[in-house]
Amino acid sequence: MAKRKIRTEANTDILVNSIIEGIHKKKGKEVVSLDLTKIENAVCKYFVICHGDSNTQVDAIADSVEETVREMAGEKVWRKEGKTNATWILLDYADVVVHIFQKAYRDFYKLEDLWADAKLLKYEDSAKNKGEIK
Numbered sequence: 001m002a003k004r005k006i007r008t009e010a011n012t013d014i015l016v017n018s019i020i021e022g023i024h025k026k027k028g029k030e031v032v033s034l035d036l037t038k039i040e041n042a043v044c045k046y047f048v049i050c051h052g053d054s055n056t057q058v059d060a061i062a063d064s065v066e067e068t069v070r071e072m073a074g075e076k077v078w079r080k081e082g083k084t085n086a087t088w089i090l091l092d093y094a095d096v097v098v099h100i101f102q103k104a105y106r107d108f109y110k111l112e113d114l115w116a117d118a119k120l121l122k123y124e125d126s127a128k129n130k131g132e133i134k
Contacts, residue, residue, distance in 0.1 A: 012045055012095050015073045019048050019098055020123055022068030026061040028052060028100065029125055034111075034118035044097045047118070049111055051101040055086035061100050062089040069093070 016033060023031050028050035036042035052058040062083065069075050075093060082089040088105045091098040099111060112120060 011073070015069065015075060015093060015096050016046055016048060018069045018072035018075075019065050019093075019096065021072065022065035023048070023050050023061055023100075024123075024125075025068065026052070026057065026064045027125070028057075028061045029103075030106075031123040031125065032112060033121045033123070034115050035121070036115065036118050038119070039115070039117055042118075044092075045095040047097050047099060047111065047115065049099045049101070049106070051103045051106045053103065055102060058089055058100050058102055059083065059086040062086075062091060062098075065091060065098055065100070 020031060020033075029052065031048070031050040034047040034049070035045075036047065037045050050061065052061050062080070066077055066080075069077070077091050078094050079092040080090065081092075087102050088109070089098075089100040091100070099106075101109070
């Protein structure tokens with residue numbers, strides 16, 4: 001089993017920003033991060049959550065995140081789950097866990113509500129950033 005890498009706060013910020021960039025490259029929607037650092041017994045420091053419109057887009061977002069993180073932060077995913085069905089893909093970078101859903105699954109599991117004690121940060125969708133019409 002691979003060893004988890006110990007990161008500084010700055011390295012974790014670079015990792016989160018790389019993940020957000022990878023999501024935006026494939027037009028992931030309603031991107032949020034949850035800061036879990038103040039929550040006792042949390043499984044990681046941050047969750048990054050987004051969704052896509054189809055299993056093809058969800059899979060493409062996951063691939064983009066892996067590639068972008070490798071290029072920008074020099075990190076490889078520690079574990080990944082859900083690539084077979086691509087309804088909910090989880091990418092585990094130890095301190096940061098990425099959840100990429102299809103919309104219906106995100107609405108059903110409501111991770112943002114489950115972790116409501118965490119500080120929530122919303123990111124502009126990539127289409128809004130580029131002035132494109134949704």
